[in-house]
Amino acid sequence: MSTALTVISDSSNLPAALGVDLTAAVDLAKAEKAASTRKAYGTDFRLFTAWCEARGVAALPAAPETVAAYLAAQAPTSKTSTLGRRVAAIRYAHKLAGLALPTDAEGVKATMRGIRRTFGSAKIRKAPAVAGKVLGMVATAPDRLSGLRDRALLLIGFGGALRRSELVALDVADIQETETGLLVKIRGSKTDQERAGATIAIARGDVACPAKALREWLDAAGIQDGPIFRPIDKAGTVRASRLTCRSVANIVKAYAERAGFDAGTFSGHSLRAGFLTSAAGKGASIFKMMDVSRHKSVDTLRGYVRDAELFKDHAGAGLL
Numbered sequence: 001m002s003t004a005l006t007v008i009s010d011s012s013n014l015p016a017a018l019g020v021d022l023t024a025a026v027d028l029a030k031a032e033k034a035a036s037t038r039k040a041y042g043t044d045f046r047l048f049t050a051w052c053e054a055r056g057v058a059a060l061p062a063a064p065e066t067v068a069a070y071l072a073a074q075a076p077t078s079k080t081s082t083l084g085r086r087v088a089a090i091r092y093a094h095k096l097a098g099l100a101l102p103t104d105a106e107g108v109k110a111t112m113r114g115i116r117r118t119f120g121s122a123k124i125r126k127a128p129a130v131a132g133k134v135l136g137m138v139a140t141a142p143d144r145l146s147g148l149r150d151r152a153l154l155l156i157g158f159g160g161a162l163r164r165s166e167l168v169a170l171d172v173a174d175i176q177e178t179e180t181g182l183l184v185k186i187r188g189s190k191t192d193q194e195r196a197g198a199t200i201a202i203a204r205g206d207v208a209c210p211a212k213a214l215r216e217w218l219d220a221a222g223i224q225d226g227p228i229f230r231p232i233d234k235a236g237t238v239r240a241s242r243l244t245c246r247s248v249a250n251i252v253k254a255y256a257e258r259a260g261f262d263a264g265t266f267s268g269h270s271l272r273a274g275f276l277t278s279a280a281g282k283g284a285s286i287f288k289m290m291d292v293s294r295h296k297s298v299d300t301l302r303g304y305v306r307d308a309e310l311f312k313d314h315a316g317a318g319l320l
Contacts, residue, residue: 036165036245044089060093064105071108075115083115127265128307129252129274130281134158138208140258145220146232150251152217153229155210157248157271159202160184161293164245164268170228172218180204182211186294200292276301280308 045059048070052059057066067090071083078086091103102108129137138154141147157167159182166186174185182202202210218228227242249268256270257263272293279289286301295301 040085041089041092044086045093048086048090060097061099062090062094062102064102064107067102067105067108068111071111071115075119080116080119083112087112126267126270126273127261128277128304129154129158129256129266129270131158131274131278133256133259133261134271134274135208136259136261137252137255138213140255145236145238148213148217148220149229149232150255151208152210152213153243153248153251154255154271155205155208155213156182156184156202157252158275159205159210160200161272161275161289162186163272164248167248168227168229168243168245172223172225172228175214175228177211177215182214198294200294273304276304277308280305 048062049059051070051073052062052066057063059066067087071087074083074086087103087108091101094101094103134154138151141151153167156162156170157164160166169187170184174187176183176185180201181204184200184202186198186200188197204211214228218224221230221238223230223238226240229243229248231239231241231243231247233239245268252268252270253263253266256266276289276293279292280286280301286298286305289295289301289304290298293301
C-alpha cells in the first residue's frame, strides 16, 4: 500500500509546519488495518501492479476494464477467496489515494460473480482439533522446554478458542490465575480493530489443564513479563521475541502428525474451530460459546453447531 500512502504524504504543496503531523497521519492511516491485512494487501497490490506493467496499463488509477481483465486472467489458477482479497487490496489502494474505485464498477462485480459461478467459491475447511484430538496431541509433547511451551500453547489456544494472532500477542500481564481457571485479556483481535479489549475465561481441565500447563512453561522458561509464547533457539535459549502466527500453525500441524492425524488437514485455526465444535457437541449454549469466541454474529457459530449435530436425531436413523 506504500504507493497509495505516498499520495497522502505528498507535502510538496503543503506548509512545512504540517510535516510531523502529516507523518503521524500516514502512520495512523496504516494502523487502520491489522498488520497481517496490510501485508496481504501490499503483496496483492504488487502482483496487480506487476501484471499491469507487463501489459502497459496503469495500476493506479486502474480502469475497471483492467481490473476485470486481471481477475479473468488469474481465475483459472487462483482461489476465489484469494481473488476476492485482491479486489479488496486494489479497492483499498485507490481509496487511500483518493481515486475513483474501479472495483465498484458493475463490470468488475459481474466478473467476480462469473468466476464464483464457473470455478466455485466453496471454502476448504481445515479439520477442527476437537477435545479428544487435542488431548492426543499434547500427550506427545516431549519432556523438554519446547514441549512445555507447545503443550501450553495448544491448551491455551484450544481452551480460549483463540485466533493465532491473539495467541502470539498474549503477555504475562494479560493472564490472571484463579481457583477456577484463567482470566485472559484479549487486547485486540480481528473483530476488535479499535482494541477495546475483552476478557475471557479459560476453564481448568481434569485431564490436561491449561492453567497448569501455562504455569509450568512460564516457570521453566523463567518468563515473568512480556510475551508468553517465544521462540527457542537451537542452544535451548528462550528468546525475548514472540512466536509468529506461522509458528503457531506449524506447531499445530507438527503435533497433529505426532498424534497420527493427517497434518495437512490442520491449521492454526484448528484450535479455535475445535473448541467450538467440541462445545457444540456437548450441548453448550451458543451464547456461552460466544462469550469465549467473541463472535459478533450468531450465524457464524451456527456452522459449528450444525457440524457437531449432523447425526443427532438424524431423519434416516433406523431406516436401514
